[in-house]
Amino acid sequence: MLSSFVTIYARRLFVDRAAKRVLELVVVCSGLILLIIAGTLYFRSLPVHGQAHWGSLLMSREWHPSRGQFGFLPFIAGTLWVTGVAMVLAVPVCLLMAIYLVEYAPRFLREGINPLIDILAGIPSVVYGMWGVLVIVPFVKNYLAPWFGVSSSGYSIIAGGMVLAVMVVPGIIHITMEVLKSVPQELRDASLALGATKWQTIKNVVTRRAMPGMVAAIVLGLSRAFGETIAVLMVVGNVARVPGSIFDPAYPLPALIANNYGEMLSIPMYDAALLFAALILLLVVLYFNVVSRLILSGTKWSSYYYG
Amino acid sequence: MTGIPPHISVRDLNVFYGKDHALKDISVDIPNKKITAIIGPSGCGKTTLLKSFNRLLERADNVKVTGQVLVDGEDIYDPKMEITHIRKKMGLLSQKPYPLPMSIYDNIAYGPRIHGEQNKKKLDKIVEHFLKTASLWEEVKDKLHGPAARLSVGQQQRLCLARGLAVGPEIILGDEPTSALDPKSSQHIEKRFIELKERYTIIVVTHILRQAKRLADYVLFLYMGRLIEHGPAQAIFENPQQEMTKEYIFGVIS
Numbered sequence: 001m002l003s004s005f006v007t008i009y010a011r012r013l014f015v016d017r018a019a020k021r022v023l024e025l026v027v028v029c030s031g032l033i034l035l036i037i038a039g040t041l042y043f044r045s046l047p048v049h050g051q052a053h054w055g056s057l058l059m060s061r062e063w064h065p066s067r068g069q070f071g072f073l074p075f076i077a078g079t080l081w082v083t084g085v086a087m088v089l090a091v092p093v094c095l096l097m098a099i100y101l102v103e104y105a106p107r108f109l110r111e112g113i114n115p116l117i118d119i120l121a122g123i124p125s126v127v128y129g130m131w132g133v134l135v136i137v138p139f140v141k142n143y144l145a146p147w148f149g150v151s152s153s154g155y156s157i158i159a160g161g162m163v164l165a166v167m168v169v170p171g172i173i174h175i176t177m178e179v180l181k182s183v184p185q186e187l188r189d190a191s192l193a194l195g196a197t198k199w200q201t202i203k204n205v206v207t208r209r210a211m212p213g214m215v216a217a218i219v220l221g222l223s224r225a226f227g228e229t230i231a232v233l234m235v236v237g238n239v240a241r242v243p244g245s246i247f248d249p250a251y252p253l254p255a256l257i258a259n260n261y262g263e264m265l266s267i268p269m270y271d272a273a274l275l276f277a278a279l280i281l282l283l284v285v286l287y288f289n290v291v292s293r294l295i296l297s298g299t300k301w302s303s304y305y306y307g
Numbered sequence: 308m309t310g311i312p313p314h315i316s317v318r319d320l321n322v323f324y325g326k327d328h329a330l331k332d333i334s335v336d337i338p339n340k341k342i343t344a345i346i347g348p349s350g351c352g353k354t355t356l357l358k359s360f361n362r363l364l365e366r367a368d369n370v371k372v373t374g375q376v377l378v379d380g381e382d383i384y385d386p387k388m389e390i391t392h393i394r395k396k397m398g399l400l401s402q403k404p405y406p407l408p409m410s411i412y413d414n415i416a417y418g419p420r421i422h423g424e425q426n427k428k429k430l431d432k433i434v435e436h437f438l439k440t441a442s443l444w445e446e447v448k449d450k451l452h453g454p455a456a457r458l459s460v461g462q463q464q465r466l467c468l469a470r471g472l473a474v475g476p477e478i479i480l481g482d483e484p485t486s487a488l489d490p491k492s493s494q495h496i497e498k499r500f501i502e503l504k505e506r507y508t509i510i511v512v513t514h515i516l517r518q519a520k521r522l523a524d525y526v527l528f529l530y531m532g533r534l535i536e537h538g539p540a541q542a543i544f545e546n547p548q549q550e551m552t553k554e555y556i557f558g559v560i561s
Contacts, residue, residue: 107368189363190405190467194418194474195395204417209408 038282045276047269057276063240070273072280077242078157078250082232083225085161085246090168091218098176103202121170129234132163137235145247152247155237160250163235164225172221179213180206216292223288227281229254253277312380314339314478314508315360320374322355322364329355331532333374337525342500342509344523344540346516348555351529353512354482360510361397361480362390378478395422398471400484400496404463406455407470411438411447414455414466418474433473441469441499461492468499479503481511485518497522516556520544528552 048070049057060071101110140162141154183206191201207214237249238259261274313336322330330352337343345353358364359376362383375382383393395418407414415434416424424430434451438444443465447458455466464484471479481500485493500509500522513519519526519540526543528536528551536543536552547553 184405185366186401186403186405187407189366190399190401190407190470191417192366193361193363193394193397193399193480194421194471195391196418196421197391200421204421205407 038279041275041279041282045272045279047272048276058280061242065267065270065273068269070269070276072253072277074240074242075251075253075256075277076280078236079226079252079254081157081243081246081250082160082164082236082252083222085157086164086168086225087218087222089161089165090172090221093165094169094172094176094217094221095214098173098180099202099207101173102177102180103198103206117170117173121174125167125228125231126234128163128167129231132159132231132235136162140247148247150245150247153237153249155235155249156247157236157243157250158246160232160236160252161246163231164228167228167231168221168225171224172217175217175220176210176214179210179217182213183209212295216296219288219292219295223285223292226288227254227285229258233258253281257281311339313337314378315510316375316377317356317359318375318377320356320359320376321372322352322359323371324367325369329532330359333534335527335534335537337508337510339508340504340506341524342504342511342522343525343527344519345510345512345527345529346514346519346555347529347535349514352532353514353529356527356529357480357482357510357512360478361394361399363394363399395474396476397478397480398468398474398476400464400467400471400479400481402483403487404460404467406458406463406466409455410452411455411458411466412451414470415473418470422474437469437473438466440472440503441465442495443469459492461488461495464488464492464496465499468496472503477508479507479509481509481513483512483514486514493518528555530555 052070057070058072058076060069061073062069062071063074101113105113136159137154139154140156140159141152144158145152145154145156187205187209188201191205192198196204232252233255236252236255238251238255239249240251240256241248243250257274257277261271315337317333317335317337320330320333321328333356345356347353355364359372360378360383364370364372372384374384376384378393378396381388407417409417412434415437416430419430419433424433435444435448438447443462446462447453447466455463458466464487468479468484479500485496488496497518500511503509504524511519511522513522523540526537526540527534528543528547528549530551536547536549543552544556547556
């Protein structure tokens with residue numbers, strides 16, 4: 001009797017400790033994966049960045065793999081252009097929509113539109129890409145570019161930016177809405193009670209209080225846009241040249257990797273160069289994520305003004 | 308009561324939150340330049356009544372208000388009334404201080420600014436004047452441009468008082484304004500109220516009977532959304548007429 005009691009007791013404690021260890025292991029492993037990926041990319045791309053200076057790799061516009069010249073500027077510029085255009089198109093719309101939905105919209109509209117936004121976020125990128133090819137590319141070619149007096153095949157930065165903008169909108173709206181909802185109602189009351197109009201309250205108090213969170217939402221959208229591959233690849237033209245205008249084609253980093261990795265590996269150092277491109281991408285996205293987490297958790301400014 | 312006309316007259320006020328009938332047929336006059344305390348057990352509609360005075364209720368989706376609230380003889384629920392005009396007449400102190408996410412200076416200057424005051428010198432004067440009125444000036448005069456969120460809760464509540472006074476109201480509404488404060492800070496606020504009643508009509512919701520006794524000239528007792536009894540403080544506290552008021556004041560219901 002007593003001995004069985006002791007064994008049950010001991011087993012309980014063992015399971016308890018084991019559970020903790022197993023959970024810890026899972027967490028550590030998932031963290032390790034990131035390190036392993038980064039490490040693999042770093043070491044496998046050593047042939048390229050080991051012999052040349054990082055700065056010259058990143059700033060050179062000469063991309064001639066067969067001659068062993070790997071200048072990443074066209075791809076970095078392409079990525080920045082497409083991401084930039086997407087953010088310029090998406091951010092104002094997102095912020096205004098989120099403000100409308102949280103501050104003005106009647107309840108049924110706010111609650112009805114939420115699932116729609118979630119669905120939009122769940123559409124596979126390749127579908128967005130096809131939609132871009134079918135709709136956006138001809139639109140740019142036949143209407144937008146002529147309207148600006150330039151000729152374009154339609155496969156261009158602006159097309160990529162437009163498709164990408166549609167893709168990042170749901171995420172940014174979603175987080176911005178959460179951030180706005182977390183602003184205490186009493187803070188709005190305090191401003192309204194002073195005789196402020198609703199708009200004055202939103203402009204001077206609500207958005208001010210929500211600023212760190214809104215910045216974080218934008219940064220998260222930015223990192224999503226930065227890494228988005230397939231939809232952009234389908235509409236952006238993929239020409240390895242530093243673009244001169246938004247109607248030029250571009251070749252963003254993710255598209256470079258997706259199009260070439262596993263194919264032209266007979267060229268010496270080509271795979272190292274692509275891995276280096278992946279490393280840049282990983283580091284940039286990681287950086288954005290860390291920055292937005294820091295802002296969201298409010299280590300920087302929120303404790304200062306936001307209490 | 309005296310011959311001075313009431314500052315606020317409530318006539319047949321009913322408030323519904325959806326199907327919930329929160330205030331039932333309230334009719335009462337709030338005396339001018341006195342401290343009126345609204346007392347009653349929690350959930351009896353004290354805060355709802357207070358917020359009906361500056362129309363902060365209607366912010367929620369499903370609120371319905373019927374009846375009249377006359378401030379200086381004007382019905383504030385008249386659709387033609389401009390809501391900012393009504394709210395400007397009243398300063399609000401909430402249960403917990405909510406400083407705006409800006410500096411101490413900007414918190415006070417916020418009200419005057421939104422009503423169009425841009426003259427820096429005038430704003431400086433307003434800020435200094437009302438911080439002094441709220442007896443906060445000495446503590447903050449060297450950090451006016453520091454964040455308001457860094458002040459202690461007690462200081463924040465006095466800041467909110469100064470902020471409310473800076474738009475030139477006639478009425479101060481306090482929604483349990485000392486409930487988040489320590490005894491010392493509470494005393495501070497109570498003292499300010501007693502000083503301020505010379506110039507302002509003050510209405511305070513409180514669940515602290517002793518506070519009501521210390522402050523109030525006039526008392527409203529609410530229970531389950533009904534105004535059970537109202538009258539001069541002394542009469543209510545020493546000789547309540549209604550059974551329920553007696554039970555509340557002598558501690559049977561709470």
